[in-house]
Amino acid sequence: MRWADDLVLGIRLAVGGSRTSWARLALTAAGVGLGVTVLLLAASIGPAREAKSHRVQAASVDSTPGDAKLKARHVSVSWQGRLITGVELAATAPDAPAPPGVGRIPGPGELVVSPELLDLMRTEDSVRARFPESVIGVIADAGLPRPKSLIFYAGLPEAHHDSAHPAAGFGSGRPPATLLPIYRLLMVAAISALLVPLGIFVLVATRLGATGRAQRLAAIRLVGASRTQIRWIASGETLTGAVLGLFVGVALFFAARPLARFIEVEGVGFFPTDLLPDPLLGALIALGVPVVAVLSALLALRTEDVGPLGLSRAVELPRHRAGWRFGLIGAGAALIVVISAIGGYWQVMADARLAVGLGLGIALVLAGTGAVLPWLVGKVAHRLEPDGIAPLLALRTLRFDAGTPRVLSGVVVVLTGSLTLQVLLGVAAQFTAAPPSDTPDRWVLDLPPRAEVRSLEEAIALVGGVRQVSEVRVHPFRGGLVTSTDCVEIAERLDVDDCVNGSAYLVGSAPAPGTKLKINGQDWVVPQHKKANGDLWGLVVAGGADPVLASVPPTELVVRGDPDESFGDRLLAATGRADRGVTLRRQFEAGQVELFASLRSGVIGGSVLLTLLAVIGLAAAAVDQVWERRRPTAVLAANGVPPKVLAVSALWQSAIPAAVGIGLAIPIGLGTAWLVAPSGRFRVDWTEIATTVAAAAVVVLVVSLCTLPALRSAIRPASLRTE
């Protein structure tokens, strides 16, 4: 077990107890710990989504025919663009089950609300006014999709019993919605954009203090350790930091988990208990992080020959080969082009395999971009010959500095990925959204069965800004539909200008004029009609005075009024007082909006978190480098180089790779998005690009400021001492 002894010696070196060794260990553990926290969060997304979808499923009303014990009616309230959804319930059997998280079914005039809704009702009188019932309880976590859900259960008023549907209980067997292929594409690309820089960060964290370590290992080589022994010792040393980082990461994850209750981004949130990593991924992280750390240490020893006199002086700087780096970008771009050629954009978006393939193409481009940066920085450092001493010192240091460009590779991957994703999310939004409305002043209210239309219309008439209300009645019959409404609605939806009361139009096919149909139990004769086109279907009749058609209860009320969002809220507030079952038709489907929001917030949150990680990594690498180069720095200071020049040189040392990185990320990120996006849909958000450049400048400044204390210590004459 010789190797075990060497491994233990490595661990002993890592916990050496000197201030430097503790600082190095703490920095490595903090770096790896942050990486592990993010990885654990990423590994928790799947289980968290699953837990949430189980709760949603458990709370959904089971309307399958059979043993009905309840009457239920879905209702909603809109407040300042926020949708408050609820169910009005009435027990029809003594053993009627209560919804999850609720003690008992609320009776008429009673209300059970989510904690967030209760807070809102307490702080906003206008919200409280929408709920005349008295609050008898708060829904427990088990009955909430997310901590900040705005939901309620109310007693079903006697007047609405007819419009409610029978239900057996809660928890339908409907499987959770699966992701659209476009979201698979976006998720593969987003995960790549997050994981590549994270891996780089863990790598950089485990290689902090590399020069000191090389000297230490050389001293051990001198007294007779073989190369193999040195590898085990270095592994033990790195393993200590990685394992400690693993514990720090797990501790940070569990410490931060309770905060999940208070964090909700764009309608996406989870309970702390939802965030539990997938066991397989958790095990992979627990094993993978130390293995990656040890492999990185061994890889470093492969390129740096540690001899008894120190790092081998004969070793040439490793040549940065460009071929494979550009090869990755080329392969990714080729994959995108080939997949786009197989099917058009819309076909790719509809096919999960093609979408994943496209996501992989993007991932290859991102990985290649990260790999190109150190090479490009090396080229720039060798080519540029500036006049100033500060940039000259920075460029010369960059020739031998792998740390800064390596961390910046991570930032560049995040940047490229986020630029690509932002464009693609823009396209996804266009794909998900209905086409922009030509009639923003037209508001459609869907009515529940047997709604009291008269009282609703009276309530709507009181809303300021209402110009006109049209009733829409739809009667299906075998092989078609008869839609009856007024001429304003028909003129707009069928684009006709000759409509008068009694006019009939046909879109598609219908029985011949004179055919007798049964409508609402009465005979009705199909009138003469004209062919038309539009977004109504079947036979459309301006049926104002037709008593048979008028006997069909309306299914929609179309209100023409103000085009702004608050008008919709006011409409719902007014109709809610009469009947909360009235819903306002919106352009997005709620589920799709949430998925879209979850991806957008994921990209934004991930980018912010990784940028923070990058700042920490960059600062750690920069401080580490100043510390390891303190002797040459002290020599420069002793020779009269002003401290200001040294500080500005540190600034240049971060600024040059950052500028090269941005110069690389913007064209590649936008180019990738251009390849993926369908023609004509490619849009560049220049504000975002300007923000990115500004953020990079701030990062460079912060990193440079972080190096100042180390620099001040390095230029002291005491640093000239060698022993």
Added chain:
Amino acid sequence: MTSGPMSGPDQTRVLLEAVDLHKSFGPTPALDGAGLGVRAGEVVAVMGPSGSGKSTLLHCLAGILTPDKGTVRYRDVELSAMGDGARSELRRTDFGFVFQFGQLVPELSCLENVALPLRLGSVKRKEAESRAREWLERLEVADVADKRPGETSGGQGQRVAVARALVTGPRVVFADEPTGALDSLNGERVMQLLVTAAKETNAAVVLVTHEPRVAAYSDREVVVRDGKSREMEPVT
């Protein structure tokens, strides 16, 4: 005394011999036909001005550097023919090193530093530390056993380094400017202890120095100049 890979004492024969060594670093020649023979138990001082090639000669003799041309034989085995593993073992068992600075591991205590070569050679920790403690006592630095090198004075640190060089019972101790970073009083004491301990264990010492005062501890002197070596008259 250790029974290293090449055990079997013979004090009349040359233990370590370098013949016609040439070594260049890039375009700069460091050794240009230098040679040296070392017998068991003798102290040889290698002298010369800065940049003359004396440290390079020492590194070639110890098998740390491989000469471009010429041979280094230790007990009739050519070092350049040995693999890295065998040379590492040789450094661990038959050779000891005392350099001007940088040879102690700052993270380990002085006791652990002295025990390190034994631990690398699979000696049990207790035994290794017991032997290390004995050597620290012999070199009068037992009181710094639990301190780290950074917490000791220069003289104490060098004595710890001497203890580490001798703990395995080496046949040859390579000392490169061992007193270069010390004041004269401490330098004298370190040299006395090194030479005395080496004589007691019959270890040869190859001592690189440019100080005649330090060279005075040797049995004979070799001067290196421009990469060439020349034997001096015996020290009286």
